[in-house]
Amino acid sequence: MMTMRYEFRIGIGFMTHSKGQSIFIISAIALGVAVQIFISSLVTSLQASLIDRFLGESAHISITDGNTRDQLLTLENKPLIYGNFSLTQNRITDSSNIVDYLKDYENIKIVVPTVEGNAIYNRGGKTTSLTIRGVDLSLGDRLYNIVDRIIKGVPVIDSENILIGTRLAQDYDLKIGDIMQLTLSSGKIETVRISGIFDLENTNSNTNLVIMDLNKAQRIFDKKGYVTNINIQIDDVFQAPILAEIFQQKYPYLEVVPWTRDSENIIKALKSQTETSVIIQIVVMLATSMSIASVLLVTVIQKMKEIGILKAMGALDKSTGYLFIIQGALIGFFGSVLGLFFGVAVIEFYVNLAQPSFDITIAPSKLILIVFVSTISGIISGIAPARKCMKLSPIEVIKGE
Structure with a gap:
């Protein structure tokens, strides 16, 4: 009976067999993650700077008679x-x-x-x-x-x-x-x-x-x-x-007045920045997911004979599907981890080049979230190739039909 450890090893084998292809897609994901880190850190830091500039030395809530x-x-x-x-x-x-x-x-x-x-x-x-x-x-x-x-x-x-x-x-x-x-x-x-x-x-x-x-x-x-x-x-x-x-x-x-009562324009500007950042990150994530899915679908076609042999040896359809789920998770994880370094490098380059008037900070919790989401995205991206793999008939594949 095949175990998840065996499927894990086969999935890594598929990735390492096409090293150039794997390095390329992982690098593409890393660049996408770097863009996410740069944009989210830039917008968050800019918001914090604006808030500190407008509200850092004033009351957020005032109480009068x-x-x-x-x-x-x-x-x-x-x-x-x-x-x-x-x-x-x-x-x-x-x-x-x-x-x-x-x-x-x-x-x-x-x-x-x-x-x-x-x-x-x-x-x-x-x-x-x-x-x-x-x-x-x-x-x-x-x-x-x-x-x-x-x-x-x-x-x-x-x-x-x-x-x-x-x-x-x-x-x-x-x-x-x-x-x-x-x-x-x-x-x-x-x-x-x-x-x-x-x-x-x-x-x-x-x-x-x-x-x-x-x-x-x-x-x-x-x-x-x-x-x-x-x-x-x-x-x-x-x-x-x-x-x-x-x-x-x-x-x-008494009368209790929050700062937001007379600051609609500031609130709209902050919300607009946040919404723009979220939209850009979603688009980048979708592009990344489609890239992973495309590469894994190509891998299914490239490895049809190997998959057929595995099924002929007794591998279950579900087990062969797991191979591509695992690959999607690994590609998403390693791409996002590499993207963390790219993102930090991009921010350092931007700070040295543009010398912004505010400090750009990178929240560790946001980095962890990006790695988690990228890994989940990779898993989801592997579902379509996995289903295609599960439908393959071992006899037809081995015959080359």
Whole structure:
């Protein structure tokens, strides 16, 4: 009785007998796999670069107090003039409990509570509107990456010192140690000193953003003990809508906003890249599978006499079919493994030639998946030749009919 080990040896024998043909098809598969690795790694790395560029230093999910006017209308059983606000407007009253809950939540990297407000700065007849962000710098730096991008002065914020952007400093000829008088929405004037100038590589931030100590911001905006925003970064940015919905249900009196709400164009671009990559990989895989099937069908014709002799010696139809399933699996496996080296070489060549502005990384899990899929593809490609082989009559084959 023939065993799988025997069929395995015969299958390898068929491959080694036509070495040139086997090397050619394995090399063709390796090139196809190299294309898959290059395209998938390039698209994945480009997506990661775009996400980091647009979202790396901003909140993936933001929690604010929401529309307090609607709350007031539903909580009070008396007529109100539209436009009235609750006394706790623009503040999150139980922020400490919310922050503690979020810190322990799975998939959340950073939770940064802030107090945000507006101020007017006037100097030499020029006036600009500023966004004040009060934050604990040691915590906020993990999200906004401020400290490493201080280009002048020192990263210090306290009851007197603030940080401003490089564009604001240029527009108003401000230097380290200069005093700024900020006019708040309440009409109050707050005096602060510039301790550092940052470059966040964002025109709006560099022009309008002022980084202030959290406690000072709470005091000047009358938010002592409260915050106005809770900013969250998560591991997988595409999970933001799902997590935002969960948090919204838990805190229905607040407004939970994922980054995706106002970023439809970015999402479409990322999806388009992914879909294009998948289509190209599928086409390459189909071409590879057809190549394997074609070569194995040719092998059936070339080895008809040998197959006939095997069947005459007692080999079952199913056993002779296994020969080509095994060959398909081996060709797919060795081709994909060789393709891994080709793929890495192509990426290295591209990096040295094009010098892209982002790092191209190769995910080991993706390499394993490509080898697995290529091997399965080889097995599937061997089914048609195997069925053709199983239908051969040993008597007719030996006679040469």
